[in-house]
Amino acid sequence: MEKRVTRLGGLLAAYQRRDPAARSKLEIFLLYPGVHAVLYHRLAHWLYGRRLFFLARCVSQWNRFWTGIEIHPGAVIGHRLVIDHGMGIVIGETAEIGDDCLLYQGVTLGGTGKDKGKRHPTLGDNVLVGSGAKVLGPFTVGDNARIAAGAVVLSQVPPGATAVGVPARIVRMAGKPVYYADDVDQIHMEDPVRQELTALSERVSQLEEALRQQGNTKERTA
Incomplete structure (x- = not known):
């Protein structure tokens, strides 16, 4: 129980750090749909892991109705995921998201067909995915990578790189490290x-x- 409280505190602190509009942890906990979506998903994923698939889908569908964020119960989500606004986000069954990631509204972590097995992307730690971006396929987006708003990513993104355009192309960051996913200028991208x-x-x-x-x-x- 203590560990869960600590993790919740870390999640709320992540929102405070990355959202200048956040006034207090209580406000974030009660009113932020991204927090609700992650908490509901924890329950859905727990049920999914115990092969209670129908109940897991019920929880995920309620989550979708309540928050506008659709996360399949089978998706694996790390710690301190920040979902900014979040409306229209879709995260597929075999998607995996690392720690300290940041997703904006309209993001899709989807597949490219009806194949069985791994068919959705894996995001490393500290990855940012901009508004409306589509990441489609069973590949890896490396740690500290950035995906610009509106990009359509169809292949692997190296760690520390930026993916821009349709289809996305990789722009490396000239050796400049990214320490937090929110340290990203989404406007002035070439x-x-x-x-x-x-x-x-x-x-x-x-x-x-x-x-x-x-x-x-x-x-x-x-």
């Missing part, structure tokens, strides 16, 4: 596809200018 197109456009402009100068030189010597 799109690697745009960077490549910009570089190609600049190169084409340089070649056109070189051809123009070469033509002018030929005209003067003619």
Whole structure:
């Protein structure tokens, strides 16, 4: 019992650290749907582990109705998961989430088909998944990774990297460590596809200018 109280205290403290609107632990405990979703899931997962599948699904469906967050009873969730707002989040049966992760609204941790066995992603520790992002498939998102809002991730994300775009591409963080998942600027992220197109456009402009100068030189010597 004491261990459960300690874990709940750690969860509430994580919300206080990462949500500037949080005024007190009592407010978080009573009014934050992300906290309710995790607590209901603990019960559903306990029932699921004892093969009480119908009861587990009943609890998870009530959780979905009450919070707007759908977590399959079979999903494995680590400690201090912070769900910001949370409406529309879907977490599949074989998904695994590490400690100290942060999910925003509209996130899907889903599968890509009807295969049996492991078919949902595994998130390492301290991972951030931005609003509306879709992580689809049985691969791993490494520790300290960041997934930008609206990204569609279909393959493995290395530790400490950032995935951006549709489909997502990896942008490494130039050796800069991430200590907390909430230390993330979700606005000022560069799109690697745009960077490549910009570089190609600049190169084409340089070649056109070189051809123009070469033509002018030929005209003067003619």
